[in-house]
Amino acid sequence: MTLIDKKLNRRSFLKVSTLAGGGMMLSFSWLAGCKPTAEEVLTMPDEWFTINSYIKIGENGAVTLFNPNPEFGQNVKTSLPMILADELDVDWKNVFVEQADFYPERFERQFTGGSNSVRSSWKPLRTAGATARYMLINAAAQTWNVPAGEITTSTGMLEHKSSGKKAGYGELASLAGTLEAPDPEAVKLKENADFKIIGNSKKNVDGAKIVTGKPLFALDHKVEGMKYAAIVHPPAFGMKLKSFDKSSVTSLPGIQDAFEVKVFKDDYGRNFFDTTTFPEIIAIVGNSTWEVMQAKKKLNVEWEKAPDSTFPMAGRGGQNMDIKVPGGLENSAAHKEKMAEYITKPGNVQRKDGDPEGAFKKAARVLERTYTAPFLAHNTMEPMNAFADVKGDKAVIYGPTQAPESIMNALSSSLGLPKENIQINLARMGGGFGRRAYSHHLVEAALISQKIQAPVKMVYSREDDMSAGVYRPTYSATYRAALDENNNLLALHIKAGGIPESPLHANRFPAGAIDNYLAEGWQIESNITIGAFRAPRSNFIAGAEQSFLDELAEEMGKDPIEFRLELLKRAETNPVGERNDYDPKRYAGVLELVREKSNWSSVPNGISRGVSAYFCHNSYVAEVIDVSIKDNQPVVENVFAAVDCGIVVNPDAAANMGEGAIVDGIGNAFYGEMAFENGVPTKTNFDKYRMIRHSEAPKKIEVHFVESTEDPTGLGEPLFPPVFAALGNSLYKATGKRLYDQPFQPQIMQMENLRM
Amino acid sequence: MAQYNLSINGKLMNVDVDPNTPLLWVLRDHLDLVGTKFGCGIAQCGACTVHIDGEAVRSCSYPVSVIEDKKVVTIEGLSEKGDHPVQKAWLEHDVPQCGYCQSGQIMTAASLLAENPNPTDEEISYAMNGNICRCGTYTRIKAAIKTASKSL
Numbered sequence: 001m002t003l004i005d006k007k008l009n010r011r012s013f014l015k016v017s018t019l020a021g022g023g024m025m026l027s028f029s030w031l032a033g034c035k036p037t038a039e040e041v042l043t044m045p046d047e048w049f050t051i052n053s054y055i056k057i058g059e060n061g062a063v064t065l066f067n068p069n070p071e072f073g074q075n076v077k078t079s080l081p082m083i084l085a086d087e088l089d090v091d092w093k094n095v096f097v098e099q100a101d102f103y104p105e106r107f108e109r110q111f112t113g114g115s116n117s118v119r120s121s122w123k124p125l126r127t128a129g130a131t132a133r134y135m136l137i138n139a140a141a142q143t144w145n146v147p148a149g150e151i152t153t154s155t156g157m158l159e160h161k162s163s164g165k166k167a168g169y170g171e172l173a174s175l176a177g178t179l180e181a182p183d184p185e186a187v188k189l190k191e192n193a194d195f196k197i198i199g200n201s202k203k204n205v206d207g208a209k210i211v212t213g214k215p216l217f218a219l220d221h222k223v224e225g226m227k228y229a230a231i232v233h234p235p236a237f238g239m240k241l242k243s244f245d246k247s248s249v250t251s252l253p254g255i256q257d258a259f260e261v262k263v264f265k266d267d268y269g270r271n272f273f274d275t276t277t278f279p280e281i282i283a284i285v286g287n288s289t290w291e292v293m294q295a296k297k298k299l300n301v302e303w304e305k306a307p308d309s310t311f312p313m314a315g316r317g318g319q320n321m322d323i324k325v326p327g328g329l330e331n332s333a334a335h336k337e338k339m340a341e342y343i344t345k346p347g348n349v350q351r352k353d354g355d356p357e358g359a360f361k362k363a364a365r366v367l368e369r370t371y372t373a374p375f376l377a378h379n380t381m382e383p384m385n386a387f388a389d390v391k392g393d394k395a396v397i398y399g400p401t402q403a404p405e406s407i408m409n410a411l412s413s414s415l416g417l418p419k420e421n422i423q424i425n426l427a428r429m430g431g432g433f434g435r436r437a438y439s440h441h442l443v444e445a446a447l448i449s450q451k452i453q454a455p456v457k458m459v460y461s462r463e464d465d466m467s468a469g470v471y472r473p474t475y476s477a478t479y480r481a482a483l484d485e486n487n488n489l490l491a492l493h494i495k496a497g498g499i500p501e502s503p504l505h506a507n508r509f510p511a512g513a514i515d516n517y518l519a520e521g522w523q524i525e526s527n528i529t530i531g532a533f534r535a536p537r538s539n540f541i542a543g544a545e546q547s548f549l550d551e552l553a554e555e556m557g558k559d560p561i562e563f564r565l566e567l568l569k570r571a572e573t574n575p576v577g578e579r580n581d582y583d584p585k586r587y588a589g590v591l592e593l594v595r596e597k598s599n600w601s602s603v604p605n606g607i608s609r610g611v612s613a614y615f616c617h618n619s620y621v622a623e624v625i626d627v628s629i630k631d632n633q634p635v636v637e638n639v640f641a642a643v644d645c646g647i648v649v650n651p652d653a654a655a656n657m658g659e660g661a662i663v664d665g666i667g668n669a670f671y672g673e674m675a676f677e678n679g680v681p682t683k684t685n686f687d688k689y690r691m692i693r694h695s696e697a698p699k700k701i702e703v704h705f706v707e708s709t710e711d712p713t714g715l716g717e718p719l720f721p722p723v724f725a726a727l728g729n730s731l732y733k734a735t736g737k738r739l740y741d742q743p744f745q746p747q748i749m750q751m752e753n754l755r756m
Numbered sequence: 757m758a759q760y761n762l763s764i765n766g767k768l769m770n771v772d773v774d775p776n777t778p779l780l781w782v783l784r785d786h787l788d789l790v791g792t793k794f795g796c797g798i799a800q801c802g803a804c805t806v807h808i809d810g811e812a813v814r815s816c817s818y819p820v821s822v823i824e825d826k827k828v829v830t831i832e833g834l835s836e837k838g839d840h841p842v843q844k845a846w847l848e849h850d851v852p853q854c855g856y857c858q859s860g861q862i863m864t865a866a867s868l869l870a871e872n873p874n875p876t877d878e879e880i881s882y883a884m885n886g887n888i889c890r891c892g893t894y895t896r897i898k899a900a901i902k903t904a905s906k907s908l
Contacts, residue, residue: 072854073852073853073854073855073891074853075853201850203847203850204850204852206852206855207846207847207850207852208838208847210846210852210855210858210859211831211838211843211846211847211852211858211859211862212791212831212832212834212838212843213789213790213791213792213830213831213832213859214791215790215791216855217793217856219790219793219794220784220790222788222790228785253757253774254774288773288777288781288785288786289781289784289785289794290773290774290776290777290778290781290785291774293797294776379890380854380856380890381793381795381801381803381854381856381857381888381889381890382793382795382854382856383794383795428854428855429854430793430854430855430856430857431854431856431890431891432854433890459794461797462795462796462797462798652850653850656850656851656853656893656896657853659892659893659895659896660853660891660892660893661892662892663892663893663894663895664890664891664892667892685796685797685798685800686795686796686798686800686801686888687798687800691801691888691890692892692894693884693885693886693888693894694880694881694884694885694887694889694894694897694898695881695882695884695885697892697894697895698895699877700895701895
């Protein structure tokens with residue numbers, strides 16, 4: 001994270017102030033002036049930045065740590081303050097954690113995504129905690145007239161041993177607040193061995209509120225005089241509003257108004273996260289959620305086919321570029337045919353090592369397999385919603401968003417208000433998984449409130465939510481391996497694409513381990529909107545790659561873990577090419593750990609076992625999945641995961657997140673699928689869209705972390721991608737059939753007698 | 757619109773709503789009891805689970821007109837101090853991730869344990885199958901139910 005290192009050498013970002021009621025407040029904004037360009041954001045959606053927070057110490061010694069990043073279940077509201085508290089050297093029991101609102105003057109990056117919260121906040125938060133401690137020491141030195149170097153701290157207490165002087169942080173906080181912030185280089189960080197809070201599990205700071213049903217989510221928000229709004233959007237991709245009859249609903253009980261909402265202005269240059277499927281929707285406003293939802297069904301509305309269209313996307317240097325949205329009503333069957341066609345055409349070469357064409361020509365055998373996966377809906381348990389109160393030239397928005405900064409431009413443009421007049425308060429989110437990086441729902445609520453000049457809470461029905469797009473794309477990947485007559489691997493060829501993006505990561509494993517290597521990508525345009533979904537692209541390509549390597553190992557007569565380790569050894573000792581995105585040793589480390597923890601070679605009776613490993617978000621994960629067959633159906637018995645994500649801040653919460661990612665992967669591998677008929681999503685609620693349920697979760701999940709002194713890397717996403725192949729490979733052992741197409745369950749249903 | 761006297765968490769509450777209004781929205785919009793969550797509206801996800809006369813039901817599909825004379829308990833009324841054995845077990849196992857589905861999970865679990873204080877793994881799975889957790893905390897939910905079961 002060189003960007004952060006550079007910024008740590010500047011001192012302009014720190015601001016210390018005294019609190020009105022006494023005490024000190026330290027604000028910091030490490031990445032000030034380091035905003036990525038629009039183009040960088042476009043090309044690096046995996047590399048998101050999230051940095052900032054502040055510390056408040058009251059005169060009574062109470063320490064409030066503000067969590068800057070939006071919380072959607074990844075537990076940053078606990079883990080980020082843990083990092084601060086450790087360096088500050090306070091007792092976790094005396095720490096209060098509050099959710100910071102969106103505050104660009106104080107916080108530069110408030111983004112949840114890309115498994116980046118802990119990894120990019122690690123050094124800044126530690127430095128901030130240590131800086132506050134340093135200033136408290138200096139305040140004590142000044143007060144006691146002793147050298148600062150002789151003062152020690154211990155859990156919120158300052159002490160000068162030789163004179164016997166002691167004070168709590170709170171007593172010196174007001175004075176500390178008047179001191180100049182030091183250069184970060186003067187501030188010494190703890191040695192890893194001295195961590196007291198980091199690495200020791202702390203419970204979720206919101207746990208008690210969650211289990212007692214306290215209001216925490218935007219959907220729980222209510223103010224005096226608040227109205228309720230529902231939306232009606234076109235029934236299909238490729239359709240738009242023609243006309244509607246307002247009087248069909250305004251006479252219904254409790255209904256105040258119905259009107260069209262145009263989410264973005266025509267000339268507004270959108271950013272990467274301004275995705276919206278339906279830029280024109282109808283809002284119905286009334287006195288209660290139930291009444292506006294009932295009115296939706298009564299609305300007389302006509303839709304029409306949308307022609308090809310364009311919208312402006314903000315490009316570099318303020319120049320907008322036109323992004324095309326093709327017209328037409330798309331079908332899943334046609335998607336499949338088109339994707340099959342692209343497999344036979346040349347793609348865009350993204351990496352080539354050696355002479356792959358030559359190697360395939362002289363191959364004794366070629367193994368070729370194609371893998372596919374469908375569109376997926378995020379299906380956060382809390383549907384899209386937002387509260388907004390726009391009156392005159394001021395707006396307050398309270399909504400579930402992973403990316404408040406990304407929606408600010410749109411809010412400002414659509415409302416016609418300067419950004420400084422718009423306040424976004426960050427709600428705990430009922431799930432995100434990438435979906436809430438696209439915050440059009442905040443704009444919609446704000447426009448509705450502006451129109452009625454009253455506070456409003458807008459809520460999508462489940463059907464609105466599931467059929468509003470921003471899905472995980474559908475993908476295809478074809479892997480070819482050239483083998484000589486002695487079963488040596490001569491070359492590997494990947495051709496991967498999707499609608500509307502390619503899942504290819506050309507410089508990831510097994511690139512670097514194979515002399516002759518070719519990676520090609522392709523994409524097909526579509527009007528179906530897509531967005532980040534837990535480990536974008538990796539969530540598909542990992543399954544394809546690791547299933548293929550499993551089959552290849554079998555072809556070559558090798559143990560699947562041993563085969564991967566051989567490739568990694570090659571990448572370590574004699575790497576092919578210069579740009580290999582992974583560290584082969586750490587990769588091998590998780591495979592070795594999962595081999596040990598799963599007792600790989602002694603498979604229990606009645607169990608079929610598969611393995612998979614993947615690297616993404618700078619972390620390494622290997623997983624072994626055990627399945628059995630009961631009543632002719634596969635049952636996931638055990639999952640063993642080995643994770644190298646550097647130092648683990650909050651181990652039990654990290655394990656929880658890992659368990660969740662594994663369950664999520666199993667669910668999507670077996671059941672996840674969104675399909676289209678004439679542009680209409682075929683599933684709009686949980687009666688049709690099958691989600692993994694309690695009885696389908698693994699009986700046991702073990703998440704093992706590699707002991708590490710490396711700085712933390714991503715965690716929320718990396719356990720998800722390896723699941724698909726570990727499951728597919730174990731199902732192959734259980735059924736004798738390789739599964740090439742997700743979801744797996746429909747194919748399993750067609751297998752009559754599963755062998756066991 | 758019609759007047760209803762409802763017994764919610766041991767208190768008598770009066771609302772004036774359309775008779776078809778689901779209990780879920782009466783709780784959330786009219787009585788400000790927002791611990792009961794909206795997830796699907798068709799009794800498929802369990803986020804809106806409450807107890808009616810001790811039985812776990814989906815409040816999104818239960819019209820207010822049929823619950824007069826019945827006793828409704830929501831997550832807010834499960835215990836006075838948030839110390840029902842299920843709530844305590846949830847904290848001990850640090851079950852929640854996003855937390856949105858957890859009131860429903862807890863209400864279903866509490867109802868299961870009230871009927872069957874020592875459920876088997878299969879009985880837990882069967883009882884909990886109507887409650888979706890998108891974050892995938894199922895293994896912790898099972899562990900917490902077993903812990904709660906021991907303390908009953």
